[in-house]
Amino acid sequence: MSLNQEKWTTCYWWNKDGCTNLGNEELQWYRPENVSLDGGLLRLQARPEKVIGFEGRAFEYTSGMVTTGRDYEELPRSSRVRFRYGHVEVRAKIPAGKGLWSAIWLLPETRESRPEIDVMEALGDSPTTLRVHYHYRDQAGEKHSVGEKVKTSDLTQDWHVYSLTWDQDRIIWYLDGKEVWRYSEAGSISSEDMYLLLNLAVGGEWAGSPSDGTKFPAEYLIDYVRIWQRDG
Template sequence: MTAKGARRPLRRVALALSSALLMTATACAGTAETPRAPTTGPPPSGSWRIVLDEEFDGTELDDRTWTTCYDWNKDGCTNSGNDEEQWYLPEQVSVRNGELTLTAERRETEGSDDRTYPWISGMISTGRDDWYAEPRRTFTYGYFEAAIRIPPEAGMFPAFWMMPESKFTPPEIDIMEFLDTTEQVSMYVHWRGSDGDEERQRGTYGPADFPDRFHMFGLLWEPDALVWYVDGVERLRVTDTERIPDVPMEVLINLAVGVPNSPPDTVDTARMYVDWVRVWER
């Protein structure tokens, strides 16, 4: 993903976990279509406290924690840096049965930026309602994890990521992205090098049938390491401190459309489910 203030568009865990922190053998029951996800948690080293524990209980999104747009558009929003095809609207975000659902629909919509978008979709962020407001929640270091079930439809761009409170990227951390396949997750860190150019490092994990069930995507962010986890297992580690952000960052989850390819004509809707989102700090 990329922020509005980015100078150019971005194209976009084997610390052993103790048995108490591994996936539970029996997951809590949910709907037949979207079985509830088990839980992992932060690596066992050190002491941790949970500072964000979102279970999506009730029937409405908690607007004290989440907003449903980026802060640079009104009456909806999009991420123009990626040439995405969706206009995000609050009504595409729903909470029911302990899950968040982000729904993408093929519906031509004129955005407040005077462009016409072929799709509408949903997103959540701990950021602002508008450019001049304060973000709801930001974090500098910690362990971040969400249980997410991505849609199987082609042409979708689901992501769980972080961007700076400053609204300008890089830096940026992409905890998970699915670009041109649902069988391989991408993990990125973006930073600005000593020459001022944007740099990035990517890791991947797969193949796996990610739309088949919930998977847990986690990130350990510390001053000397970034460690990505999928289902409690380390998949990528970065230890070069030049590449590790040291600024407050917002948490975002979104279902973008059309990156890198548009959905085929046979696809008119897609849904992304989020069982929970949690953040721990030392």
């Protein structure tokens, strides 16, 4: 079984034999070898593994990500799957451990960093907190970030359904079908086509470095991804 390349690729659009997010000071280099389909599950695996990445820089970890976007060599083609308004639903099981950062998020077709809608972010050393965010620019170009820390049971212990409804006048986040937060400032809600990303980051300014107790290889497991778009 292999990844459907008509719908998915395995790096950011700036992919050149792998990729990372230097803006977050992350420690991993994303590679297609860390993405697999096995047992009916999509597996994004992080492991301690020294590789040379961007401009000869050494990375101490490798990991996996998938996105419905596009690769560097495919520019300026459109993203594989993009949509404006609708519902996203992902059933997943995230790994525990300091320095592990699981995420489900949306980025704009314009290849800019904002607006960004974070369906789910969870840190492996604080798995009883679900983090949801919306990052945007106002009409004057100023950056804004809003969000919520939602107290939950330990998210690493079981499968959960993370979902989001995005409309013209509101964004609503859900955990296992229950609403956990909403944002309804209509004038600042994204009206751009966006694409989906799922990734397992290692380290960075937010997650911090892995500790001796972090178990590797670590796997972020995805059972399914579903996207519905509003008619019209």
